[in-house]
Amino acid sequence: MAVSQMKLVRTVGFLSKLNPFLASCCIDGFFEPDNAARHISPSLGFTPLAEENPYISLIHKIDELAEISGITPERKRVRAGLVPDPQSETWLLDMGTRIAAIHDERRDLAEQLSLCENAMEQYNHFVGLDTPLESIFSCKYIKVRFGRLPKESAQKLTLYANNPYLLFIPCSETETDEYGAYFAPRHYADEADRIFASLFFERLWIPGAVGRPRDVLAHLEQNISILKEQISALDTRSREIWSSETERLNSMYSQLCYLSELFELRRYAVVHGDSFFYTGWVPADRMRRFTRLIDNMDGVTFEAVDPTPEFAEEVPVRLKNLRLFRPFEYLVAMFGLPSSTDMDVTPFVAITYTLIFGIMFGDVGQGFVLLLAGLFAYFKMRSKMGAIIAYSGGAAMLGGLVYGSFFGYEDKLDFLYRAVGLPGKPFHAMESVNGLLIVSIAVGIALMLCSMVINIITSFKNHRAGDALFGPNGFAGMVFYACGVTFATDFLWSDKNGPFPVSSALYGSCALVAIVLLFLHPILSKLIARRKDWKPKNIGEFLMESFFEVFEYVLSYFSNTVSFLRLGAFVLVHGGMMMAVFAMAKNGNIVVIVLGNIFVIALEALFTSIQAMRLEFYEIFSRCYKGEGRAFAPVRLK
């Protein structure tokens, strides 16, 4: 249960060995390359590799051809130690030419088809005209205009019924317009155009043709049919070409993608003459394997060092936990991974999250349903959350045993308790509200103290002794918090149980000392670190800042502790919801009970998980965990 230790590997070799080195040592999922220029002095004369990836253009060519043919190229595994095939490019160009030729021909046919379809659409409107078009267009003294007229305007044409120079022949109509043609003598054409323009007549330019419109339409239909056949034939040819070469193309595509990605790894190297320098991160437990691989290569040497302090924050992190706790790495990663010098809180989260969930959800039957659901999600759907749900379900079952709750029934488990010699269930949640809330607070206090302990350990580990001893989440803060808890306990205790075992003078004086240390925390931290600037520049400002900071610490102790009341609150919510379900079920209507349980499981599981996460991320993490680490991202090429 830790952050896996990382080694910085510095490799030097002949430039000709760079690709073999990358192919054998760097792509199996335990090497993360880092920019080598940052790990070498510029005065040594090493410069970054500035190369153009020669495989990109070929990959784009294949993508283009695939797009034209409407096919998606597949990537498959390639064999190790692959080298580029010099004939690939030639073959690819030839293939491209063949497919492009088909594509160009198809485009021309598609354009012709579009023209025919447009013409057909136009002529369709005038199919009612039973006169050959060539005789209309060849009129010497009559002008004709084809177009459409809104129906409203067509009604106004009745007002021109007495005008001998206007003749409108409607050919077809739609819901809003009438299609037709108007005729006017040549000398009256301008006036006719003006009148029809005022009536919002929209002129349509129909292509010239011979014959009546219906004959033209028949001819166009024939043409369209021929063109569609030709296009279909071309599509078939294109698909045949592709399918006959699919294997080779996919193989080439996979190889090129692999080589391209391998080539991209070269960007991290720096070179000088015919030597390269390459760096990367390798987990310490994988160093032996790495060493074995390098030893098999001539012309390449390496050294593995621990990261220096200036790179401490950039060291990638890989969590290493017991299998039991591993599912909760997902939750921790949601907040942020620990940095390389921080403590991995995954086991702590695993325990506290399930504990919190179990307390809030507490029902054996419903917990069992969650357990099954979690297992299904984990094994069948490969969901990371599945394991967490399963753990939560298990914890809920344990909680349910304490509350004696089984699918909302509070008495169905009594036989179990009697079997082990207990008079009844250990805890009556709905009847001892105060006790429930006190237990919630107690759990909260325990968790807060644990998180402070984690913070102290982490601070010492990171050489921040000042924070560890005098910080609000350090020793002084912990003492003050503990004294505050003692005071509150004393207050509640004394009413009923007489004098408190711990003397008020003792915890009072401890609290006073602790608060003074908190107040002086900035100065004391600097003194411990032997810094010369420990004196505050402005005493007044320092006093004001420290006062408000201490005030904020005290407030946060109180508010974070009170926040844990939600543990008890959600127990009551759960109980209340089940009471409502049973009230609706009246005489034990099983359908209502089942549906109610399903509803409560879904809703309560969601709410409880959210609340548990909130308590983890806010109340606990804010005291002991920053999550500023960077995930280890090794290269993995198949």
Added chain:
Amino acid sequence: MTKYAANALYAKCHALFGKRLTGTDYSLLLACKSVGDVAAYLKGKTVYADALADIHTPTVRRQQLELHLRSHQFHEFAALCRYEVSLGQGFYRYYVLRGEVAQLLNCLRLLDSEHQDDYLLSIPVYFQRYASLDLFKLAKAADSAEVLEATQGSEYYAILRPFLEKNPTLPDMSAIELALNSFLWKKVHGILKSSGKGKGTQSDGVRYLEVGADMKAIAIAYRMKRYLRSNANQIRAKVNFSVGKLSQKQTDNLLDAPTADELLRRLTATPYGKAFARQDFLYIEDSAARVAYSHALHTFRYSMDAGVTTLAYLDLAENELQNLTHIIEGIRFFAPPDEIRKQLIGNLDVRA
């Protein structure tokens, strides 16, 4: 009318108002380069999408677009009135009467002129279904006698007959206008009285309409002073101030002004003084329309009466249509956007 029915109409008016054009819409419309662009914007981004669904935006003409917008407004208002039948019926009737009066005046103005065809082409055919007049017969009328014949059987016949028979070749248009407006005023009074809410709606509605009547009267009086140098008596013969809010004393004071500018100055002593003073004066109709718009907007926002709110909504919708007409015509005739913007009335703040 029940309280719930009035609430429904009230809520519907406010819901429709929420869909009106904003300052951003106006700014984007003013940036359009052609009537087609305006049509495309209105079709794609505003509440007029359904109204313009059938038009072909690249080739749409100015008048066609305006006609579609007017048709949309008419049908929207008709639907609004049908939303609450008991109250809405009266307002619907008033709205149709307004449209008929406008058509009659249009026809009479263009009678015996070179532009008679313009009236014919501008008839809103959609309106024919609802009007009591035969608009096509009116459009074919070539003289006053044929106009009278076209209005026979309607309420307008009795109103127009004395004027058209007295002077058939050159009828007194201002007197005709006065008579028709008085007819409308009586009608709307009757509608408000029969709204069933007692004196409340009636007096609120009358108070609302008085402002509109005053604005029309002030505009006509100003024009007569400026261009015809008319005196008070001549103006009183053509303009009816008695239906407005101004008192006799205030009216006399205005009409006794020696010049149009003095009339404007004397407006400060009337209830409309502040409203006129807030604006930059372009021309009298513009200022009057702005005052009327502000009043309509204020009434719409604060009135709790469904009938009055409906009247105010009608005027606000009419104003928007007028704005759109300005924009369409301005773009069609290549007016600079800033000049067009000056004509627009309403909240043109882009944050709206």
